[in-house]
Amino acid sequence: MPRSRQSRIGRQPSQLRIKLIPPLTVMVGSMITALPVITDYPILPPMGLLAILAWRLIRPGYWAVWAGFPLGLIDDIFSGQPLGSAAFLWSVIFLLLETLDRKAVRRDYWQDWLIASTAIIIVLIGGMLIVDVRSNMLRLDLLLPQILLSVLLYPFVARLIGAIDNWRVAS
Amino acid sequence: MAPPNNRRPGFSKRAQYSIFASYLLGILGAVLGLLLLLISFIDPRGFSALRTIGAETMAPISKSLSEIGGATGSAGDEISAYFNAASKNAAMRRELEQNRIEILEARALKQENERLKRLLKLDEEVADSIAMARLISSTASSARRIATLGVGSNSGLEPGQPVRSPEGLVGRILETGPTTARVLLVSDGQNVTPVQRASDSLPAFATGRGDGTVDIQPINIGSNPFKGGDLMITSGSGGLYSPGIPVAVVIRKTETGAIGRVLANPAKVSHAIVQPIFQAETVRQIEKDSANDVELESGE
Numbered sequence: 323m324p325r326s327r328q329s330r331i332g333r334q335p336s337q338l339r340i341k342l343i344p345p346l347t348v349m350v351g352s353m354i355t356a357l358p359v360i361t362d363y364p365i366l367p368p369m370g371l372l373a374i375l376a377w378r379l380i381r382p383g384y385w386a387v388w389a390g391f392p393l394g395l396i397d398d399i400f401s402g403q404p405l406g407s408a409a410f411l412w413s414v415i416f417l418l419l420e421t422l423d424r425k426a427v428r429r430d431y432w433q434d435w436l437i438a439s440t441a442i443i444i445v446l447i448g449g450m451l452i453v454d455v456r457s458n459m460l461r462l463d464l465l466l467p468q469i470l471l472s473v474l475l476y477p478f479v480a481r482l483i484g485a486i487d488n489w490r491v492a493s
Numbered sequence: 494m495a496p497p498n499n500r501r502p503g504f505s506k507r508a509q510y511s512i513f514a515s516y517l518l519g520i521l522g523a524v525l526g527l528l529l530l531l532i533s534f535i536d537p538r539g540f541s542a543l544r545t546i547g548a549e550t551m552a553p554i555s556k557s558l559s560e561i562g563g564a565t566g567s568a569g570d571e572i573s574a575y576f577n578a579a580s581k582n583a584a585m586r587r588e589l590e591q592n593r594i595e596i597l598e599a600r601a602l603k604q605e606n607e608r609l610k611r612l613l614k615l616d617e618e619v620a621d622s623i624a625m626a627r628l629i630s631s632t633a634s635s636a637r638r639i640a641t642l643g644v645g646s647n648s649g650l651e652p653g654q655p656v657r658s659p660e661g662l663v664g665r666i667l668e669t670g671p672t673t674a675r676v677l678l679v680s681d682g683q684n685v686t687p688v689q690r691a692s693d694s695l696p697a698f699a700t701g702r703g704d705g706t707v708d709i710q711p712i713n714i715g716s717n718p719f720k721g722g723d724l725m726i727t728s729g730s731g732g733l734y735s736p737g738i739p740v741a742v743v744i745r746k747t748e749t750g751a752i753g754r755v756l757a758n759p760a761k762v763s764h765a766i767v768q769p770i771f772q773a774e775t776v777r778q779i780e781k782d783s784a785n786d787v788e789l790e791s792g793e
Contacts, residue, residue, distance in 0.1 A: 405543065413526050
């Protein structure tokens, strides 16, 4: 049909899709705790965090500086951390990334991974510190498998988010 | 991988202000997050409604998923086994020790049983169980150890009720929604269980360590009478848990107490049994007292 072929040129994807897909994927990532995985210690990578980091690093222009707060709050509802924990930590990460973006001269893949890994480590250790304010049992060795798993998983999440991003802006 | 878009504001005052404002909003978000944290420290149950809504919305997914795959339940286990491959040797040795211990345990239990039977006559009848359900999910990505149970206040569940499995104590109900309940597991860092040694009812406290073990501290500080293989059971003090539920087995001594492995591994518990609060009257009194204490403290 010539008509539809013609209309594909210069067609804009729906604004709803462009605007809503990134936060939605982050929320779905946060809901990973709904999986029936019951463990004795933290092992599941924080998929919400991985997704938001991937989005933030792939599309720096899309995110407002404050976006970490609402999405972190939603993550808190599902993660079992005290409410406000991810909201605070993700906000801090966003502030750091924003500052970094202004300072950085060039950016490559390895740098992205390094930045994401640092952010993951900050958030996971910060999350444990927040929990430990009340229970006084700092055991960072417990986090090691989770940090390793998350850091190794990040490139795959970034690939996935990249694919979603391509679809998001494709007409 | 996208190049950083160079958003240097140059000399435009307007651009500078808008960047300043965006930073301000970001900082505001962080401050708000801190405030929320503070509120949740002061009142840990303050936001339970929000979390309950979260748990309730995810419950259908969790429930159906846990129905489908018995295999998924052990996924965490398999992953952790991978990580623990190096320490497998130690684990096996522990297991060997464990087997030897179990014989001793059985002997201790027999003794304990007789004593408990005598005790039971003194207590009013406690109904065996309120509900039986599956643990459908857990906070596997957080340092907290909280699991979600597939039944809620519709089945008569209330915060504080002990949750156990045939193997031992799993935890206690923290928050309830209509069809889900959140269970604070024994191994959570904020869960303190009054326990006693099965063989000689030596009283102690078991505090979770967040990794499937508990830190056991004797009430009589100074002596450290624990040895590997001691079976710790609930003592019934505090009135929350009925006495005699197995909690943990001592695996190693520390300077002031011992480390115990929780007997009921939540990953392997297929069905959890919710029991009524052992002595609801006592618990209410304790709560009232602690509320008074708080008032007194704030009054000073």
